[in-house]
Amino acid sequence: MKTFDYVRPASVREAVAAASEPGAAYLAAGTNLLDLMKGGVTHPSRLVDVSHLPNLDRIEDLADGSVRIGALLRNADLAHDRTFAQRFPAVAEALLSGASAQLRNAATVGGNLLQRTRCAYFYDVASACNKRAPGSGCDARGGDNRLHAVLGWSENCIATHPSDFCVPLVALDAVVEVEGRAGRREIVLEQFHRLPGDTPELENMLERGEMIVAVRLPPPAARFAAHSRYLKIRERTSYAFAVVSAVAALRVERDEIVEARLALGGVALKPWRAREAESILIGARWNTSLFHRAAEAALAAAKPSGDNGFKIELARRIVVRALTLATAGTPERIPALPASPFASVSGDTIHA
Amino acid sequence: MRVSMSLTVNGVKRTIELDDPRVTLLDLLRERLHLTGTKKACDRGQCGACTIIVDERRINSCLALAISHDGAEILTIEGVAQDGRLHPMQEAFIAHDGLQCGFCTPGQIMSAIGLIQEGQAGDDPERVREGMSGNLCRCGAYQGITEAVLEAQNLVDAVNRRKVA
Numbered sequence: 196m197k198t199f200d201y202v203r204p205a206s207v208r209e210a211v212a213a214a215s216e217p218g219a220a221y222l223a224a225g226t227n228l229l230d231l232m233k234g235g236v237t238h239p240s241r242l243v244d245v246s247h248l249p250n251l252d253r254i255e256d257l258a259d260g261s262v263r264i265g266a267l268l269r270n271a272d273l274a275h276d277r278t279f280a281q282r283f284p285a286v287a288e289a290l291l292s293g294a295s296a297q298l299r300n301a302a303t304v305g306g307n308l309l310q311r312t313r314c315a316y317f318y319d320v321a322s323a324c325n326k327r328a329p330g331s332g333c334d335a336r337g338g339d340n341r342l343h344a345v346l347g348w349s350e351n352c353i354a355t356h357p358s359d360f361c362v363p364l365v366a367l368d369a370v371v372e373v374e375g376r377a378g379r380r381e382i383v384l385e386q387f388h389r390l391p392g393d394t395p396e397l398e399n400m401l402e403r404g405e406m407i408v409a410v411r412l413p414p415p416a417a418r419f420a421a422h423s424r425y426l427k428i429r430e431r432t433s434y435a436f437a438v439v440s441a442v443a444a445l446r447v448e449r450d451e452i453v454e455a456r457l458a459l460g461g462v463a464l465k466p467w468r469a470r471e472a473e474s475i476l477i478g479a480r481w482n483t484s485l486f487h488r489a490a491e492a493a494l495a496a497a498k499p500s501g502d503n504g505f506k507i508e509l510a511r512r513i514v515v516r517a518l519t520l521a522t523a524g525t526p527e528r529i530p531a532l533p534a535s536p537f538a539s540v541s542g543d544t545i546h547a
Numbered sequence: 548m549r550v551s552m553s554l555t556v557n558g559v560k561r562t563i564e565l566d567d568p569r570v571t572l573l574d575l576l577r578e579r580l581h582l583t584g585t586k587k588a589c590d591r592g593q594c595g596a597c598t599i600i601v602d603e604r605r606i607n608s609c610l611a612l613a614i615s616h617d618g619a620e621i622l623t624i625e626g627v628a629q630d631g632r633l634h635p636m637q638e639a640f641i642a643h644d645g646l647q648c649g650f651c652t653p654g655q656i657m658s659a660i661g662l663i664q665e666g667q668a669g670d671d672p673e674r675v676r677e678g679m680s681g682n683l684c685r686c687g688a689y690q691g692i693t694e695a696v697l698e699a700q701n702l703v704d705a706v707n708r709r710k711v712a
Contacts, residue, residue, distance in 0.1 A: 199568060230591050233591060
């Protein structure tokens with residue numbers, strides 16, 4: 196690992212100033228950053244340790260009914276906050292389906308949003324990667340790419356975004372609060388991560404020195420508590436990234452869906468909101484054929500980027516399953532294997 | 548760069564003169580404090596062999612910079628036995644053959660102690676397995692590990708019941 200200057204600012208303002216220097220990177224828990232630095236994938240010359248900044252690890256109820264989650268709150272603390280998990284069960288389930296207990300105990304909310312792709316060619320410094328070394332090419336094209344993107348990819352990059360947490364957040368219209376040299380601003384999470392296009396090295400909308408201070412869920416996000424599920428296909432039972440995942444959050448009255456949110460994970464370089472599918476669901480009577488039509492719409496633009504055509508059909512099926520289970524109702528307690536499509540759900544569902 | 552920092556390790560306050568910001572908690576424990584019970588295997592957060600408890604939370608010490616943890620309270624495998632008596636989790640691992648070669652065992656035990664403190668798994672074997680999935684065992688002692696954690700959990704529950712009664 197290349198050595199670096201270590202800076203510990205006392206305020207967000209100091210942090211932004213320190214991180215605005217070329218070569219600087221923010222350090223929170225470091226669960227992804229240190230891994231990347233050990234592999235020589237990134238080599239910041241300065242680490243700005245924000246993990247001790249005060250008041251950024253809270254869950255706050257705002258006057259307008261929004262919920263603000265501080266950027267330094269640990270993933271486990273958010274998932275296990277009873278009130279939060281009851282209001283946003285798919286967010287809690289997604290968090291608990293990601294990484295391991297040790298990593299969730301350390302990793303922060305802001306860090307989860309900013310984690311890098313797990314594309315093996317990005318990690319392997321001997322491989323060509325336009326994201327790591329712009330213009331060098333993409334060894335994932337024509338390489339081992341069965342887990343790569345099927346939506347929104349370009350010839351320059353076929354990587355996926357690995358976050359589970361971001362998938363329900365994008366479905367629930369989460370907003371990212373950031374602070375930079377020019378002050379505070381907000382970015383809708385759906386627009387926060389960039390698709391690769393011709394510039395896969397640009398991953399999100401943050402300007403140099405800008406820091407995530409909070410993620411906010413607007414008031415309507417709490418309407419879906421009774422019918423929300425996150426489902427995730429993995430190559431082993433636990434502690435693995437998604438092959439494909441989907442969140443379905445519904446508002447159901449009798450046999451009609453009155454409001455619907457749907458998003459996919461593991462399919463693109465950003466959490467993928469499926470708005471066409473949502474519009475098919477809204478106002479319709481729920482049944483299996485409706486869910487299949489929604490799944491077709493969600494994947495209508497999908498195309499394989501390599502040996503991964505199977506992911507398209509797999510994603511359709513996980514969408515149908517997520518919609519079916521969300522309609523049946525949110526389980527009273529998150530299943531023993533969170534987000535597993537193979538888990539049996541015992542006990543009652545929430546009736547709200 | 549020289550930074551003076553302090554840690555409380557297994558109840559003992561230690562002052563450390565850190566000459567390199569790259570040192571992880573894992574390397575600090577093993578190479579500077581000579582507490583080699585905590586194991587280094589993948590060094591990338593994938594295997595759990597380096598699990599320790601920092602400020603009452605189990606974490607991967609390989610992915611934690613020491614310099615960022617000035618003032619922290621750390622519990623390692625060397626600190627769990629009290630007055631020459633093994634920790635109940637250690638006893639349970641022995642009783643249930645929760646190990647073969649033993650290399651992953653310190654991480655397994657620290658993770659299991661953290662799991663019980665978190666109070667999320669209870670006596671459900673599926674939740675125990677899920678809660679322990681961050682600790683790999685190449686010998687495949689998983690069945691014994693799960694049984695050991697469940698027995699230790701029962702012991703804790705029994706003690707708590709006695710306290711209430």
